[in-house]
Amino acid sequence: MKEWTLFMLFALLIGAVSCKNNSTSTTNSSAATDAIHQDESPSTPAAFTAEETEKYVNQGKSMAKASFMALSGQLKKAMKAGGPKNAVQFCHVQASVLVDSLMKAHQATIRRTTDKVRNENDKPTAAEAAQLASYKEQIAANQPLKPVVVPLEGNKVQFFAPIKMKAVCLKCHGTIGETMQKSDYETIKKLYPNDQAIGYKEGDFRGIWSIQFSR
Numbered sequence: 001m002k003e004w005t006l007f008m009l010f011a012l013l014i015g016a017v018s019c020k021n022n023s024t025s026t027t028n029s030s031a032a033t034d035a036i037h038q039d040e041s042p043s044t045p046a047a048f049t050a051e052e053t054e055k056y057v058n059q060g061k062s063m064a065k066a067s068f069m070a071l072s073g074q075l076k077k078a079m080k081a082g083g084p085k086n087a088v089q090f091c092h093v094q095a096s097v098l099v100d101s102l103m104k105a106h107q108a109t110i111r112r113t114t115d116k117v118r119n120e121n122d123k124p125t126a127a128e129a130a131q132l133a134s135y136k137e138q139i140a141a142n143q144p145l146k147p148v149v150v151p152l153e154g155n156k157v158q159f160f161a162p163i164k165m166k167a168v169c170l171k172c173h174g175t176i177g178e179t180m181q182k183s184d185y186e187t188i189k190k191l192y193p194n195d196q197a198i199g200y201k202e203g204d205f206r207g208i209w210s211i212q213f214s215r
Contacts, residue, residue, distance in 0.1 A: 045151035056149040056215070063106050064209045070102060072169060084171045084184040091119075107214065112163065114146025114207025118197040120190070128210050133158045139205055152212065159211040165204040173200045 048056065071150040103110050113124040116134050124132060127150075135145050145162040152158050170179035172188065180198065188195055200206065 002038055003206055043151055043175060048149060048151055053149055056157045057147050059213065060147060060149060060157070060161065060209075062209050063102075063108055063110065063213065064159075064161055066104050066106070067099065067110050067209075071099070079171075084181070085187045088172060088184070088188050094150050105110065109210075109212040111210040113206060113210055114163075114197070116196040116207075118192045118195045120192075124210075127158065128160075128208065131208055131210075135162055135205060135208065145205070155215045157215055159209070159213070161209040163206045163208060165200045165202055165206045167202045169206075170200060170202065173197050173206070175201075 003075065048158065075091070077086055078089070083090075099110055111122070111128075113122050113128050113132075115129070131148065137143055147159065147161040148159075150158040165173065167179075171184065171213055172180065174180045176182055176185050185198070
């Protein structure tokens with residue numbers, strides 16, 4: 001549990017509505033479920049049992065952790081080799097290639113998204129936007145953020161998990177003149193002219209993992 005908490009607190013470049021939870025799994029977010037059904041199908045798959053919820057939450061966490069380890073390892077190397085400018089170049093060119101290889105390995109769709117995107121390819125779908133809003137409602141209510149799983153048509157599972165900002169990420173996502181160098185942000189703006197992903201502080205809610213996989 002400690003390892004998963006640390007993992008969630010590490011945002012890589014870049015909720016469920018108030019509901020009952022047990023200690024090992026979460027129930028489905030009604031807002032996210034409605035939006036996903038609009039995206040996927042007008043019919044409604046049967047809800048997961050408690051056992052299924054725990055199983056699919058663990059599967060999603062495992063995929064997210066593997067993706068996190070692969071991405072963060074390469075990002076750390078890029079940062080060490082050339083600082084934030086080099087790390088941004090890595091993200092711009094190599095991150096999507098690495099994620100594509102992870103998706104093939106896990107036979108899943110793996111995304112990170114937010115309502116303040118840097119790369120416009122990461123804009124949230126309707127379902128993801130609903131989940132982002134739902135997590136924000138939990139934050140406003142001082143509720144803990146937990147992973148969520150939702151059943152989809154075609155024996156698919158949608159997994160969501162929160163990402164929060166860690167201090168090291170503020171070099172590319174913080175405040176210019178404080179945690180970010182102006183010259184580094186000039187590089188970011190050249191690569192991402194419509195960037196919105198700055199102004200964060202350590203511990204801020206950054207976005208979500210959004211993973212779809214087969215049951």
